[in-house]
Each structure stands twice: as C-alpha cells, then as structure tokens.
Amino acid sequence: MQPFVYNALPARVIFGHGTISQVSTEIHNLGCSKALILTSPGQIKAGQTLQASLGPELAVGLFSKAILHTPVDVTEEAVQLAQTLAADCVVALGGGSTIGLGKAIALRTDLPQIVIPTTYAGSEATAVLGQTQDGIKTTQKSMKVLPEVIIYDVDLTLGLSxxxxxxxxxxxxxxxxxxxxxxxxxxxxxxxxxxxxxxxxxxxxxxxxxxxxxxxxxxxxxxxxxxxxxxxxxxxxxxxxxxxxxxxxxxxxxxxxxxxxxxxxxxxxxxxxxxxxxxxxxxxxxxxxxxxxxxxxxxxxxxxxxxxxxxxxxxxxxxxxxxxxxxxxxxxxxxxxxxxxxxxxxxxxxxxxxxx
The missing domain is CATH 1.20.1090.10 (Dehydroquinate synthase-like - alpha domain)
Known part of the structure; x- marks a missing residue:
C-alpha cells in the first residue's frame, strides 16, 4: 500500500424518497428559524411549494434568480435580500446553479446551508465555489461554502428531462x-x-x-x-x-x-x-x-x-x-x-x- 492522505469533509446526508419533508426538522437541527429559499427561475413553483410547507414561521422569503455560473451581481442581490429579511440560513432547491448561489451567499455571510439537489451535478458535496465576474469564471476552495446538510430526494429527479x-x-x-x-x-x-x-x-x-x-x-x-x-x-x-x-x-x-x-x-x-x-x-x-x-x-x-x-x-x-x-x-x-x-x-x- 502506497502512502496517502485522506481528508473527510463533514456533512449530514439524508437520502431516500420523500425526504424533502424533513427540511423543517433540519432547519431546527441547525438552530435556525428564518430560512431564505433559493431556486432558479424555472423552479419557482417548487420553491413556492416548499415555502408554503414550511410556513412563515420558518421560511422568510424566496429568491428565484439563480442562474448559470453564479454571477457575482446576482449573488450580491441575494445577499442583500437575506440581510433585509434577517435570514439565518439558506435552503437551496435545484441544480448546480442554485446550489452555487447558496455557496456564494455562505462565503459572504457564513449562513448555514441546506441543499436539496434536483440533478446529478454534484456541487453540494464540495467545498468548491465557481463564480463569474466580467466574463471570467474563477474557482476557490473554502470550508465556508461546504453545505451543512444535503437532502437527496429521489422523487424530485423523476421529472428531469x-x-x-x-x-x-x-x-x-x-x-x-x-x-x-x-x-x-x-x-x-x-x-x-x-x-x-x-x-x-x-x-x-x-x-x-x-x-x-x-x-x-x-x-x-x-x-x-x-x-x-x-x-x-x-x-x-x-x-x-x-x-x-x-x-x-x-x-x-x-x-x-x-x-x-x-x-x-x-x-x-x-x-x-x-x-x-x-x-x-x-x-x-x-x-x-x-x-x-x-x-x-x-x-x-x-x-x-x-x-x-x-x-x-x-x-x-x-x-x-x-x-x-x-x-x-x-x-x-x-x-x-x-x-x-x-x-x-x-x-x-x-x-x-x-x-x-
């Protein structure tokens, strides 16, 4: 056996069918009560459904402008909304663009993240953030962007094209x-x-x-x-x-x-x-x-x-x-x-x- 170094990344992973129902429990487990839900424009309805299920006592708002390659100006708009609403965590529902936005917000605010992937992109399990400014995409590693909780719900992938x-x-x-x-x-x-x-x-x-x-x-x-x-x-x-x-x-x-x-x-x-x-x-x-x-x-x-x-x-x-x-x-x-x-x-x- 050759020598090697292995660094395990801390994360809570919940996998199964219908697991989106556990979001409220996970918000409480993080000691939070004011979640900002994130989606892309194409998943507004899914975000609204999640917001309604959490109720106003847990979901303080919905930001639905996540787009490809995480532009810095979109992130800044989302951060401003999170601060205005006094959000104490973010819940990212969607693919890599939405999860990337959650990570970019966490980098700037240290807000804990719950991510609910709806594709197979994989950003949710990494401490890597890619973001775009002035047409240039840069990446960085930071434990600040690693989501605290990943909820995999197989049922949410059934409608993928x-x-x-x-x-x-x-x-x-x-x-x-x-x-x-x-x-x-x-x-x-x-x-x-x-x-x-x-x-x-x-x-x-x-x-x-x-x-x-x-x-x-x-x-x-x-x-x-x-x-x-x-x-x-x-x-x-x-x-x-x-x-x-x-x-x-x-x-x-x-x-x-x-x-x-x-x-x-x-x-x-x-x-x-x-x-x-x-x-x-x-x-x-x-x-x-x-x-x-x-x-x-x-x-x-x-x-x-x-x-x-x-x-x-x-x-x-x-x-x-x-x-x-x-x-x-x-x-x-x-x-x-x-x-x-x-x-x-x-x-x-x-x-x-x-x-x-």
Missing part, C-alpha cells in the same frame, strides 16, 4: 474520473469513484428509455453523491479547468460542456493514467477493447446527449482563446499541458469526433 438526466449524470462521472488520477488521489476516494461511475453508467441507459424508473433514479442519485464526494475530497485536473474556462467565458451550459469534453480530456490523459483508465473501463461496463474515452463518448451519444461543442453554442473562432484562458492558471495534470495538443483536443470536441 432526458437531456438533463444524461448530461448531469456524465458531469458527475467526470468528477469521479478525474478523482482517480488527481494529484490527491487515494484508495478511499478511488472506491467511491468506481462505485459512482458504475451506478451512473448502469442507470443512465435505463433512464433514457424509462425516465420514471425509480430504481435507476435512485442508483443515479446515489452515484452522483459518490462522485461529488470524490470531487470534494481531491483536486481537479485538465478536464475541470477546460470546463470552467469554456463554460464561464462563453456562457455555455456547465453539464453540456462536461459531457462534450470528458471523452477528449480522458483521451488526452490516457497515456499517463493507465491504472485509472482500467478502473473506468471496468465500471463503465463497456465491450472489451473499447477505451475509456470511447466508452464515455458512446454513453453520451447513444443516450441522446450532445457530443460536439458546436452543437452547444461554442464558436470555432473561440477555441484558441479557450485554450489561452485554461492555461493562465492550470490545475495539476498527469499529462503535460501543451497548447497545440490542447487545441487539437478542443477541435476534436468541437466537431464531435469519437476519440481516436
């Missing part, structure tokens, strides 16, 4: 794949990474045909949690750097960008990460002789997800700028970061080519 199901699921897989070869990789997160990849790779094809399959939804949500714990415990590499650079700079969907880029970043690193690739292949359940990169590409394409940057809003003339942004503050990566090779990677991803 096919596209969101597959792309947020592959977004989660990306956390686990990079965790297997990140600088801080260790045998404990490896186990979680493999389990997360296996659950999601098994569930996503089922859900593409049967979106209401509760067993598959449960597997996918559990897999997303396992993958997000990996992302929260170890560092990131080239894949996340490119996704942050492209998504934040060009305002592309976070999950779509992860889905399109992952096969190509895996192929880029594969010659330097063979032990990790063996684990990925084993848990993807792909045919013998198919590489990890191709297996991930096929998982996306065969189940209705986008697989080309040009199809999610990226412009070909922006590829070089994307590489330059990614190289400004690179994350540690097993393969050397070479500009021309990274540009070739993005060109393949732009065209949607199956990795060689």
């Amino acid at each position: 096919l596209r969101t199901t597959i792309t947020s699921g592959i977004n989660a897989i990306a956390h686990a794949v990079e965790a297997l070869y990140a600088a801080e990789a260790n045998p404990i997160t490896d186990l979680l990474a493999e389990q997360g990849i296996e659950r999601l790779a098994r569930a996503l094809p089922i859900l593409s045909k049967d979106p209401q399959n509760k067993d598959a939804r449960s597997d996918a949500l559990y897999g997303a949690w396992a993958c997000s714990v990996c992302a929260g415990t170890v560092g990131f590499a080239l894949h996340h750097k490119l996704c942050h650079a492209i998504g934040g700079t060009f305002n592309l969907s976070h999950a779509d960008t992860h889905t399109v880029l992952l096969p190509h970043t895996v192929a880029y690193n594969a010659p330097f990460t063979n032990p990790a690739m063996v684990k990925v292949v084993r848990n993807l359940g792909i045919p013998e002789g198919v590489s990890a990169a191709r297996g991930i590409y096929d998982l996306a394409k065969n189940n209705g997800a986008p697989y080309a940057l040009k199809d999610i809003g990226m412009k070909e003339e922006d590829l070089e700028r994307a590489v330059d942004v990614a190289l400004k503050n690179p994350y540690p990566n097993p393969a050397p970061l070479e500009r021309e090779k990274m540009l070739a990677l993005l060109r393949d991803a732009y065209e949607g080519r199956r990795p060689a």
